[in-house]
Amino acid sequence: MTLPREEETAAAEALRLDGVGFDAATDAGALTILDDIGLAIKPGERVAVLGPSGSGKSTLMMLMAGLERPTRGRVCVGGESLDGLSEDEMAVFRRGRVGIVFQAFHLIPTLSALDNVAVPLDLAGVADSRARAAEVLAAVGLSRRLGHLPSKLSGGEQQRVALARALAPRPGLLLADEPTGNLDHDSGEAVAELMLSACGADGATLVLITHDEALAARCGRIVRLRDGRVESDTGRAA
Numbered sequence: 001m002t003l004p005r006e007e008e009t010a011a012a013e014a015l016r017l018d019g020v021g022f023d024a025a026t027d028a029g030a031l032t033i034l035d036d037i038g039l040a041i042k043p044g045e046r047v048a049v050l051g052p053s054g055s056g057k058s059t060l061m062m063l064m065a066g067l068e069r070p071t072r073g074r075v076c077v078g079g080e081s082l083d084g085l086s087e088d089e090m091a092v093f094r095r096g097r098v099g100i101v102f103q104a105f106h107l108i109p110t111l112s113a114l115d116n117v118a119v120p121l122d123l124a125g126v127a128d129s130r131a132r133a134a135e136v137l138a139a140v141g142l143s144r145r146l147g148h149l150p151s152k153l154s155g156g157e158q159q160r161v162a163l164a165r166a167l168a169p170r171p172g173l174l175l176a177d178e179p180t181g182n183l184d185h186d187s188g189e190a191v192a193e194l195m196l197s198a199c200g201a202d203g204a205t206l207v208l209i210t211h212d213e214a215l216a217a218r219c220g221r222i223v224r225l226r227d228g229r230v231e232s233d234t235g236r237a238a
Contacts, residue, residue, distance in 0.1 A: 013079060014173050014205035015041040015064060020073035022059055033059045034228045037073070043172065046199065046206045048216035051225035057209045060225070061177050064207060065100055066090045077173060095124045099166030099204075101195070103178040105158045107150040107165075113137060113157075114146040117165045124169055136164040140194050156187025163191060167198050174199055177209045192218075 020037040023030040034056045041047055051057050062068040063075055066082045075082045078097060085093060094100075107116050114133050121129035134146055140160040150158050159179060166174060176195060180188030192215055199206040208219055216222050221235035 012042060013040055013076070014043045014045070015039070015078075015207065016074075016076040017063070018074045018076075020063060020070045020075060022056070022063060022068065023071045032228055034063070034070075037230060039223065039230070039233070041205060041207065043205050044203050045221055046196070046208070046219035047221045047223060048208045048210055048219040049223045049225060050210065050213070050216050051231075055225040056228045057225055058177055061175050061207065061209050064173075065098055065175050066094060067100075095120065096169045097171055097173060099169065099171035099174045101159075101162055101166045101174070101176040101179045103181045105150070105162045105182075107158060107161055109150050112147050112149060113142060113153065113161045113164075116150070116161055117168050120165060120169050126169075133164070133168055136168045137161070139198070140164050141190075154187070156183050156190060159183060159187070159191050160194065163195055163198075167202070167204075170202060171204060173205045173207070175207050175209075178211065179208070180210070180212065180215065188212075 017037050017039045020034060021032065022034040023032050037060065049057050049060060059068065063070055066075070066085070082090065082093070108119070111119070114130060114137065117133035117137055118129045121132055126132060134143070137143060137146060140163060142157060142160055142164070145153060145157060150161070153161065159182070163179070179195065180191055183191060195206070196218060206219065208216070210216055221233070223233045224231045
């Protein structure tokens, strides 16, 4: 689906997908994972993406982040198209603009919590990277865990480090793929509250991939996927 568009709205969009599709190669031929996805998300929106297993939710997030390339259609972040960017250019583009929180944490096991959070800041050339990393870790309740390796942290603490790492560069867009999926109820609630409040405080746009209906309801806008297509889109900003 290609969305109608007025020129003056382009700069006002945090994220836009026009007619986006993604096909995966299999032994039996190309398998369509996503087809004709059209979404326009404004700065500061909180959008939850819901759908059954296999509906294409995680693939959609990978396309939004530029970690995968669409087979067809176009993805724009902050009014800029990701078309034609090399892998290196894509990585540079994401710095400071897009934060990503994965279900599996993806922390560097040989680095402390502080150093894990400082890595994207160092790559972005932030002079006070360790001071800012310590500040963000304190904000997620881990001021006493700065020197701990991931293996010495609980699952909930590791996810809070991952959230701090994504938030530290102060991105305009935060993408989270089942960030509470590997956590117990209490840890999941704590991480969800931190993520939602941090995005609200910074004015960041949030796209949350989740299976949790209650968590999705806190986002204000819910996009439901089924069989690789948008089934419904409720609560969309005017």
